[in-house]
Amino acid sequence: MSSRILPDFDLLLPQSIPDAVELLSAHRDRITVMAGGTDVMVAMKFAQSPAQLPDYVMSLENVPGLAYVLFDPERGLRIGAKATVADLLAQSEVKRHYRALWHAAQTFATGQVRNTATVLGNLLRASPAGDCSCAIYAIGGVVVLHGTSGRREVDIDDFWLSYGVTARRPDELAVELILPLPAAGSRSAFKRMTRTSEDLAKLNVAVRLEMSGNTCVDARLAMGCVAPTPLRLTRTEALLKGRELTAEVLQRVAASVPWEISPIDDKRSTAEYRKQVSGVLLKRAIQEACGAA
Amino acid sequence: MSEQAIVGTNAPRVDVRDKVTGQAQYAADVRLPGMLYGKVVRCWEHAHARVKRLDLSAAAASPGVVRVLGPKDVTPKRYNSSVLDLMVSESMHDMLGDIDDQPIFTEHVKFQGDAICGIIARSEEAAERAAAKVVVEYEPLPVYLTAEAAKAPGAVQFTPEKPGNRAFQLPEAMFPNNALGGGDVEAAMREADIVVEDAFYVPKQKQCQMEPHAYVAKVDSGGRLTCWTSSQMPKLVQRKLAKLFDLPMNLVKIVPTVIGGGFGTRLGMISEPQACAMALAVPGHPVKLQTLREEDWVISPSRHPGKYWMRIGFKRDGSPLACDARFENYKGGYYLDASGTAFTAGAWLGGMYRFPALRYRGESYFTNQGLTGAYRGYGNPQTNFVLEQLIDRACAGLGADPVEWRKKWHKGVGDDGWCPGVTYPSCALDECLDRGAAAIGWTEKRRKYARQTGTLRRGVGVAVMNHTSGAMPMLLEHTACTVKLNEDATAEILFACSDMGQGSHTALKQIAAETLGFPFEHVQLSGGTSDVAGFDIGAHASRTIYVGGAAVKKACEEVRRQLCERASLQLGVPAEQLDIRDKRIFVQADPARGIDAEAITRAGVYHFVDPATGEPGGVPGQIQGYVSFFAPHNSPPFGASFAEVEVDTETGEVRVLELVNAHDIGRAINPAAVEGQLEGGIQQGLGFVLSEEICYDADGRVQNNSFTDYKMFGPEDMPKITTILVEDADPIGPFGAKSVGESGLVSPVGAVANAIFHAIGIQFTEAPITPEKVLKGIRETGVRDYGSIGGGR
Known part of the structure; x- marks a missing residue:
């Protein structure tokens, strides 16, 4: 059972990124980082045992300058650790250049949660169902981490290690996410299936295609809720690369997806159903990216 | 009485201002x-x-x-x-x-x-x-989650009072052979040209108040x-x-x-x-x-889930011969409400169509699920899911139009309602069906969607329902009401039946103001603590306006009678020739002659002796009206729902495009509140048929006890809604009103299921009809044009 009362913890309020890193380094596994708090607070209320509870909650509230969503026409998009999903939606270039992410953000949770939850928090939660995570995986990018031994970048392809676990080291603070500038001819789309509109995904998919006419030069396909982490569909990507997107190719692509995923039965759907519709959803995302749907 | 000025208007809700400004005091605020x-x-x-x-x-x-x-x-x-x-x-x-x-x-x-x-x-x-x-x-x-498991020999007994873990079955003394109905079902079935039969599962739904x-x-x-x-x-x-x-x-x-x-919880x-x-x-x-x-x-109790089997026989001309049904519901661990739903599910079945023979058996079994009890509709959505789908299966086989079949065979005025011997005093279901069909474009869309191609298939479906206005004669229907007039001719009403947020106290105030001839703002209505308020059995069975409203009306009529009698002494005109409007009592034939009610109420309370004459002024005594009211009937409301859906045949997803709820409510005291009830009912009915179900793991632990994993329809999921209020005044209800509190939820259930049937030619026997089930059904039998179906699945 959950609790009406938050368990005891010490609230830490660093004033800068180095402050935050120092605190992380000092408390390591006993500390949790909070930006929007939409996951942290729920997890604390529903913790099954004291072992799951942090002794320290470090809020980024007073760390200045992390709430940005900045688009640079030459370098791409930078999303700060405190930028909310609503902040992302408010940046007009996102819809134009990162359609998949914009769409994921737009359908993400509810209005109240979008106003509070951060984009980076969605990545750091490392849930296979994260909508923004799925879109970002397809788009590609790097997570910038600051730790006691300095700054490093982790490619999103290497970021999620297992359910709930990321490449972030205990002494590191995820400071920002950088998405590359899409190449000319690049397009993306995001689709998800839910039980009702306001829900976690039972299946989500995002695609980024580099097109030359009707030929797919390169493709990144990401799918959620079908493995312990968001999943790249690399074998299916190979079926697209260099191919003209004919109905036959799309059919082959759709048929390939169930072989690449390993979904489970859970509260939101069944493994069987997810396998059955995974190809359909991917096909529709590709069609949408190409403007055909 | 002259034409009504307050009843029938959208008087402002009395509870809303406090609620939206956070001033309403809930128990947690005490x-x-x-x-x-x-x-x-x-x-x-x-x-x-x-x-x-x-x-x-x-x-x-x-x-x-x-x-x-x-x-x-x-x-x-x-x-x-x-x-x-x-x-x-x-x-x-x-x-x-x-x-x-x-x-x-x-x-x-x-x-x-x-x-x-x-x-x-x-x-x-x-x-x-x-x-x-x-x-x-x-x-x-050992954990028992179904009736089958709980009644197995050797199962741990929940209570020695109920051997075999059967909490309830229709008692022999009242229902021969433990069955509700009459006629020889077996003999009638033998005469049938077409028999439709299936075993269904109805889900456990939460009120989510x-x-x-x-x-x-x-x-x-x-x-x-x-x-x-x-x-x-x-x-x-x-x-x-x-x-x-x-x-x-x-x-x-x-x-x-x-x-x-509340919703029953x-x-x-x-x-x-x-x-x-x-x-x-x-x-x-x-x-x-x-x-x-x-x-x-x-x-808190949830809606009863369980197995619901039904068989219906028809002649080739469409006339129904017999209906045989059995609802075996899964109680939680305790008895509460075990008798209620097991009975009413059959009562609504009996009240719907003119089956010459009917046999309904209802049983409740203890299980280790969470508790079950009252939920808006009380057995009715379960029956609607089963009955209305089988009727449409038969219509497909008979080549009958589902609207026309229902118009021909539903029960109406003079027929027995849900309780044998208590006949329907009013019924405007035909008008509901006609106006609902017109609103959704029934004829055109039925034809158009009978043959389709493509991934997305559309369908329209209909379902009807009957309910009740209070539970007389099965249950006590008693409400006491006191109306007292203050010296300034404002009225205070004490009435213990709660307003659950449905607008009942607003409508009751309208009834009181209308009856008294007072402005709405000069009537106060309080629930009152138990030591102050008189008896009332409570807000259930959609009774608050029908029974409570009649009690308020009677108590106000008593006050009105006293006012007119006192005015009659001063005006020299018999009381029955007087009328009251805007707190002025006047002669019907000569409205210029009259007296303010306040002159009477003030003199009644401040009964001073005039020092000049030595005479007291007016009639002494504060005016009060009191009634201890027992409802004489249950005037059932009827309703017809029409749904249009779109089924994605590649994913099994069902989108409800439009839902029309046309209801025979007798008379709308407050039309906006009535529409609100019908709309809210649609939201819960759609949840029942498409998305809501409490699930347990094998050990009986609830898997979805939060809004994260129990999915109701939210604003974005709701279809276009049209509510149609068919006002055909009931001869018994106050100002002709029948109930509306529960009924809006019921027939959207059958209408959506039937619209899916129309769209893809498949019926689903388990609710909620999730995309997982739809896709499975499509993979098993393939999508079929409704136009090509004969005899159902």
Whole structure:
């Protein structure tokens, strides 16, 4: 059972990124980082045992300058650790250049949660169902981490290690996410299936295609809720690369997806159903990216 | 009476301003000096177990703890948290077999969340910390989640009073062969040209009211127990608590708090017994007891799920011959409401069509699921899902139009309603069907969607329903109402039936103002505490306007009679020739002649002697009207729903595009409120048929006890809604009104299922009809044009 009362913890309020890193380094596994708090607070209320509870909650509230969503026409998009999903939606270039992410953000949770939850928090939660995570995986990018031994970048392809676990080291603070500038001819789309509109995904998919006419030069396909982490569909990507997107190719692509995923039965759907519709959803995302749907 | 000025208007809701500004006081908002905080320790790890050892010592020693209460520290008496047993005579009670089987704290856990012990502490935090220190050792027992499992030989018995774990079956003494209906079903079936038959499953649905259950209880120095609760039935809870704690009713006071949504979940008691047991342990100190959402989820009753089998026979010309049905529902761990739904599901079935022969058998079995009881519709959506799909299957086989078939064979004026011998006094279902069909474009769309190609397939479906306005003659229908006039000719009405947020108190005020001839703003209506208000059985069975409104009207008519009689003395005109409007009593034939009501009410209260004449002025005495009203009938409402859906044949997803609810409500006292009821009903009906179901794991633990995983339709999921109020005044209801509180939920269920059938030619026997089930159905049988179907699946 959950609790009406938050368990005891010490609230830490660093004033800068180095402050935050120092605190992380000092408390390591006993500390949790909070930006929007939409996951942290729920997890604390529903913790099954004291072992799951942090002794320290470090809020980024007073760390200045992390709430940005900045688009640079030459370098791409930078999303700060405190930028909310609503902040992302408010940046007009996102819809134009990162359609998949914009769409994921737009359908993400509810209005109240979008106003509070951060984009980076969605990545750091490392849930296979994260909508923004799925879109970002397809788009590609790097997570910038600051730790006691300095700054490093982790490619999103290497970021999620297992359910709930990321490449972030205990002494590191995820400071920002950088998405590359899409190449000319690049397009993306995001689709998800839910039980009702306001829900976690039972299946989500995002695609980024580099097109030359009707030929797919390169493709990144990401799918959620079908493995312990968001999943790249690399074998299916190979079926697209260099191919003209004919109905036959799309059919082959759709048929390939169930072989690449390993979904489970859970509260939101069944493994069987997810396998059955995974190809359909991917096909529709590709069609949408190409403007055909 | 002259033409109505207030009844039939959208008078502003009396409760809304407080609610939207946060001023409404719910039980959780009650704060009293010296208040302590209770916490019920529940068994969360098992759904069926015996308590082998309970050690409260560490909890008792925890900081801030005032008392800990185990099963032996409270009354050993058991209770039945439902109130149905108080609404029937003692002989009926015995015949139905109602029992009291719920302990305050248990040693035999019968469902996940059963109460083990209680903590009383100086703060909520202290109570919760102490609760974590309670040591309980359990002996797990086999878990039974279905009737089949619970009735198997050798199964652990839930109570010695109900052998075989059968909580209820229709009693032989009232229903020969334990079946509701009449005629020779077997013989009639043999004459049938077409028989449709299937076994269905109906889901367990949660009311999802916004306010989690909360209570404050206190025992004062005189030994009087007061309980603040948002129960839908405060007066019956007063009697229940008095009985449980062996107190005379005058020493039990109920303070009804604002209800944050009911939908049946507050029909009776939930944790009042635990809250009051705690208060009795610490006299002088109020104790507040609040529930978490996931606690509320299991301890408050949900809609009865179960297996529902039905078979219907027809002649080739479409005439129905016989209906045979059996609903075996899965109770939770305790008896409450076991008789109710098992009976009513069949009652609604019997009230719908003119089956020459009918046999309905209803049974309830204990299981280790969370509790089941009242939920808006009370057995009706279950029956609608089954009956209306089978009717459409038959129509497909017969080549009959589902609207025309229903118009021909539904029951109407003079036929028996849901209760044999109580006939329908009014019925405008044909008009509902006609206007609903026109609104959705029935004829054109039925034809158009009968042959389709492509991934997305559309369909339109219809379903009808009957319900009730109060539960007479099955249950007691009694409401007392007092109306008193202040000296300035404003009215104060005392009426114990709660407003659950449906707008009932607003509509009752309209009825009062209309009857009195007073402005709406000069009428006050209060629920009143149990020591002040008269008897009322509570807000259930869609009775508040039909029964309560009639009581208010009668009490106001009494006041009006007294006003006219006093005015008659002054005007020299017989009282029956007078009328009242805007608080002025005037001669009907000569409206210029009249007297202000205030002159009469003032003189009645301030009855001074005129020093000049030595004579008193006017008639002495404050005017009051009182009625102890018993409803003479149950004037059932009817409704027809039309749904248009789009089925994605590649994913199985169903989108509801439009839902038309056309209802025969007799007369709308407040049309906006009536439309609100029909719209809200649609939201819950769509959930029943498409998305909502409480699920358990094999050990009986709830899998979805939060809004994260229990999915109701939200604003974005809702279709275009059209509500049609068919106003054909009922000869009995106040101002012609029949009920509307529950009925809006019911027929959207069948209409959506039938629209899916029309779209893809497949019927689904298990609700909710999820995309997973639809896709499975499509993969098994393929999408079929409705136009190519003969004889159903």
